[in-house]
Amino acid sequence: MRIRNAFYAQSGGVTAVINASACGVIETARANKDKIGKVYAGRNGIVGALAEDLIDTGKDTAKSIASLRYAPSGAFGSCRFKLKGLEENRLQYERLVEVFKAHNIGYFFYNGGGDSADTCLKISQLANKMGYPVQAIHIPKTVDNDLPVTDCCPGFGSVAKYVAVSVREASFDVASMAQTSTRVFVMEVMGRHAGWIAAAGGLASDKNCELPIVILFPEIPFSKEKFLAKVDAMVQQYGYCSVVVSEGVRGEDGKFLSDQGLRDAFGHTQLGGVAPVIANMIKDALGYKFHWAVADYLQRAARHIASRTDVEQAYALGKAAVQLALKGENAVMPAIVRLADKPYQWSIEVAPLQKVANVEKTMPRNFITKDGFGISEKCRGYMLPLIMGEDYPPYKDGLPQYVRLKNVAVPKKLADFEI
Amino acid sequence: MRIRNAFYAQSGGVTAVINASACGVIETARANKDKIGKVYAGRNGIVGALAEDLIDTGKDTAKSIASLRYAPSGAFGSCRFKLKGLEENRLQYERLVEVFKAHNIGYFFYNGGGDSADTCLKISQLANKMGYPVQAIHIPKTVDNDLPVTDCCPGFGSVAKYVAVSVREASFDVASMAQTSTRVFVMEVMGRHAGWIAAAGGLASDKNCELPIVILFPEIPFSKEKFLAKVDAMVQQYGYCSVVVSEGVRGEDGKFLSDQGLRDAFGHTQLGGVAPVIANMIKDALGYKFHWAVADYLQRAARHIASRTDVEQAYALGKAAVQLALKGENAVMPAIVRLADKPYQWSIEVAPLQKVANVEKTMPRNFITKDGFGISEKCRGYMLPLIMGEDYPPYKDGLPQYVRLKNVAVPKKLADFEI
Structure with a gap:
């Protein structure tokens, strides 16, 4: 040779x-x-x-x-x-x-x-x-985990771990503050077409550590009414909740939710994220004080x-x-x-x-709960091994x-x- | 007793x-x-x-x-x-x-x-x-480290470590992407009145790992012209740069930079962060592709x-x-x-x-470099011990x-x- x-x-x-x-x-x-x-x-x-x-x-x-x-x-x-x-x-x-x-x-x-x-x-x-x-x-x-054939893609497990850990930590935080201040924490994560990363936020809650988490997947057309009802129900039950929103969430009209035609005081277009859109929507409709985060590069670079x-x-x-x-x-x-x-x-x-x-692999429908806002046990079984170990x-x-x-x-x- | x-x-x-x-x-x-x-x-x-x-x-x-x-x-x-x-x-x-x-x-x-x-x-x-x-x-x-008398406040060292680690990681990321894509990464951190947390971003760069980082402190009135010149100089020299911006940065008129009177397509006021404002400003003036993150609760909850x-x-x-x-x-x-x-x-x-x-303790002026965009060696000497150890x-x-x-x-x- x-x-x-x-x-x-x-x-x-x-x-x-x-x-x-x-x-x-x-x-x-x-x-x-x-x-x-x-x-x-x-x-x-x-x-x-x-x-x-x-x-x-x-x-x-x-x-x-x-x-x-x-x-x-x-x-x-x-x-x-x-x-x-x-x-x-x-x-x-x-x-x-x-x-x-x-x-x-x-x-x-x-x-x-x-x-x-x-x-x-x-x-x-x-x-x-x-x-x-x-x-x-x-x-x-x-990080998007959207390749076919392979069971998972390198890069995804780490971003999933980052998101799961961060959502757990931030949920503990908002729980501490909820009685007199912040009720809802919104975190925007990557995933323009596939909701794998958003799904990882669901891992933050498990049977030993139950947390109220609402996930917005790009695979599920966004319904404002259903979403607000879900958030409200969570806050009524737990006193607070965390929302994990994929950057790629679209409304029923097919448009990105992040594309809100935001303009500054001078009328200039501003490129904003979807997290503030969701947070403001909750505030306007339900009156809950919010905090929001956009993880962006932090999530995929988090080698630590x-x-x-x-x-x-x-x-x-x-x-x-x-x-x-x-x-x-x-x-x-x-x-x-x-x-x-x-x-x-x-x-x-x-x-x-x-x-x-x-070929692009999106989340199978049976990885998402029936109401469209959470991950199924099947999804958890798939995803948990991928975040194992430090x-x-x-x-x-x-x-x-x-x-x-x-x-x-x-x-x-x-x-x-x-x- | x-x-x-x-x-x-x-x-x-x-x-x-x-x-x-x-x-x-x-x-x-x-x-x-x-x-x-x-x-x-x-x-x-x-x-x-x-x-x-x-x-x-x-x-x-x-x-x-x-x-x-x-x-x-x-x-x-x-x-x-x-x-x-x-x-x-x-x-x-x-x-x-x-x-x-x-x-x-x-x-x-x-x-x-x-x-x-x-x-x-x-x-x-x-x-x-x-x-x-x-x-x-x-x-x-x-986390704000703004109490007097005590040399530092518990909570600050950990948020500082989170910010320093995250800025280092994200800077490596943008460096990888800069030739054909993102040139500037903007990260918004807490600190309404004091720039201690923003300063921690400066620790990401040191003599063993030099990184181009521009910091916006609430203690320094924001000058758009000087800031854009600084970012441009960094990108010219390194090919990319990271900006760490304190949520409390104000313009020379004393108004919060985050308060841009953002409105959605229906004219509703939107509460946005300062990171997208800074990022859009860079794009408009210099044309550089950007990414931005808002760490929010993630930074102060990051026990991991x-x-x-x-x-x-x-x-x-x-x-x-x-x-x-x-x-x-x-x-x-x-x-x-x-x-x-x-x-x-x-x-x-x-x-x-x-x-x-x-009593509120803000950053001493000699902790900030003369140009107002970085941390001095004195600041580094103060801050480095606080992020020591995992x-x-x-x-x-x-x-x-x-x-x-x-x-x-x-x-x-x-x-x-x-x-």
């Missing part, structure tokens, strides 16, 4: 554990130096490959690479850059293959969501056609409260990707298979990219120590390319 | 560690059963005392009480209820003394901020005048990332309060004294309540286990009282 180099890139929104996958890729490649030469990373994702801006991960020590396991964000930079269709922009795909050829890259590891699975598949196909075969392996990553299960799966999938490549696989993705809920057991299977690319990063002077790699550039060999 | 009962109440916004103070009070009282009988807690703070709604903490086991050390929020309920001036509403004060008398309460421990220090002082004075002397001891608590120093001080001050009472002190507050910055050393001194009540709560099934006490009511002895 001829030694060829590998290329690894991070794509789309980053997570608390995408670097754990990078760690799995690089450590496994380093353990197979007889087959894989260098591991190059794309600076700022696939854009780095197009620009021939490659990072030589070999310049970083084993210790630094091992520390990737604990660092949130994308260590090599990520990008929001969707390659156009093959027919539309064949030049970009050809450029990628040229760059791979120039740097003796025979393995392409792409760490991202549904879009990047599609890109990965196209690159595999085109490279083949162009007579420079590249084994393209996709490594799943997305990452799920150990998630970290382990992220690493294992990175490792598996390299092992699959070494076995000669192409246009595939290692995926998590659930063997048992309790105790949780999982393994890794191989999924063809055709089944993954551009995996604290090292601290110094009170702060988590997140590695920054050297990110040394590989000398360019090709002419510039306009992206 | 005759055995008398103690009364303990939590006041105002709760924190991640106020229950650690409660733990210190109750455990120390239990260790002195020859002097202190029962420890009663006010259900929902001082309102519980007015209503004679007392909780018998003796009904909870030593294990439950010990677990208070790890539970955020107010275990007995808190309240936002400021007793009026003595002359205005003498009846309320008299009622308190009556309740204390009816339940043989000789020790009053009040765990709160500046307002409650004032209440504590008044109760001590009035009880004396009414011929039923009560030793009133105030235990400092406030509490500072060990903070937890230890909260417990120690609760313990000291009881010890002071046993020494015969009255109308005082145990306060933290800093003996050394590095290595950090502290002890507890006694402060008369006259010096504490109704003190993780116990977890089960992936979630922190926060104790809930039985909160058994003490039988009433008096007629009802209208609050």
Whole structure:
């Protein structure tokens, strides 16, 4: 087997554990130096490959690479850059293959969501056609947990843990204040199309720690009347309640609830979140004092409260990707298979990219309670294993120590390319 | 020494560690059963005392009480209820003394901020005048860190740690995304009048991990022009930047920046945060894509990332309060004294309540950099010890286990009282 180099890139929104996958890729490649030469990373994702801006991960020590396991964000930079269709922009795909050829890259590891699975598949196909075969392996990553085939996506377990922990903590807080002050706490979470992250808020309440939580899923059209009745019932029963709202909630008219045409005093449009909309709606209709939070990046970057299960799966999938490549696989993705809920057991299977690319997995209706405002026991059984275990990063002077790699550039060999 | 009962109440916004103070009070009282009988807690703070709604903490086991050390929020309920001036509403004060008398309460421990220090002082004075002397001891608590005399306030160290960790994590995130997407991340934090919490965002960047952070303090009148120039300079230099904005930032006209007269499509006033205002301002003027977060309750409830120093001080001050009472002190507050910055050393001194009540400590100007957008080395030296150490709560099934006490009511002895 001829030694060829590998290329690894991070794509789309980053997570608390995408670097754990990078760690799995690089450590496994380093353990197979007889087959894989260098591991190059794309600076700022696939854009780095197009620009021939490659990072030589070999310049970083084993210790630094091992520390990737604990660092949130994308260590090599990520990008929001969707390659156009093959027919539309064949030049970009050809450029990628040229760059791979120039740097003796025979393995392409792409760490991202549904879009990047599609890109990965196209690159595999085109490279083949162009007579420079590249084994393209996709490594799943997305906080949204919306990829098909795989039982869950690395990144999701940690954001779910963050949301469950935060909703529990904030619910304790509002419970303390409710008699004379705040009655309702509203927390906005990510999930434009799928309610997996919002659902995690439901885990905050369990039989040992019952809490009144109302969830707004993007899968359920928002009914103001039913929602207000639910909140009011909760406050009447418990004295307070917490609302977890997905950023992607839409009204019965199909419009995002966050899109309220907010204007400032000068008539300028303001981009606000959905949490203040919901909070103000409750105040106006029910008169309850509220507090609201928008977690935004905090939720997906919260490596300090990452799920150990998630970290382990992220690493294992990175490792598996390299092992699959070494076995000669192409246009595939290692995926998590659930063997048992309790105790949780999982393994890794191989999924063809055709089944993954551009398919979005939303919450099954039976994961949501009949009234549309909570999670079912089925959902809890699915989700609980994913937030299991803590995996604290090292601290110094009170702060988590997140590695920054050297990110040394590989000398360019090709002419510039306009992206 | 005759055995008398103690009364303990939590006041105002709760924190991640106020229950650690409660733990210190109750455990120390239990260790002195020859002097202190029962420890009663006010259900929902001082309102519980007015209503004679007392909780018998003796009904909870030593294990439950010990677990208070790890539970955020107010275990007995808190309240936002400021007793009026003595002359205005003498009846309320008299009622308190009556309740204390009816339940043989000789020790009053009040765990709160500046307002409650004032209440504590008044109760001590009035009880004396009414011929039923009560030793009133105030235990400092406030995330805002704005109490005088004490070097810092329990609750602050943990919120500071949460903010520093979160800003570091989110800054790593935006750095990953900056080339093709988000350039600026804006995080809104608490602190209506004092910028201590916002300042903690500055700790996210240090000499081992430099990050571009711009802080907006309530102590510095907001200049749009200077702020935009600063953000632009940061983005030009680093490619991205994080902005930490205190909810209490005001323009040069003295108005809260968050008060933008936001209206929805129907003309209804919307209560929004200051983070979206800042984010939209940056987008409009500089064109940078942004993300924004509002931490709200999450920051003060985040027991999962509490500072060990903070937890230890909260417990120690609760313990000291009881010890002071046993020494015969009255109308005082145990306060933290800093003996050394590095290595950090502290002890507890006694402060008369006259010096504490109704005084607000804002950030000294020399804690803020000359340009008004960062923290000075002096501030860092002050603040760093306060976020030192982790003190993780116990977890089960992936979630922190926060104790809930039985909160058994003490039988009433008096007629009802209208609050």
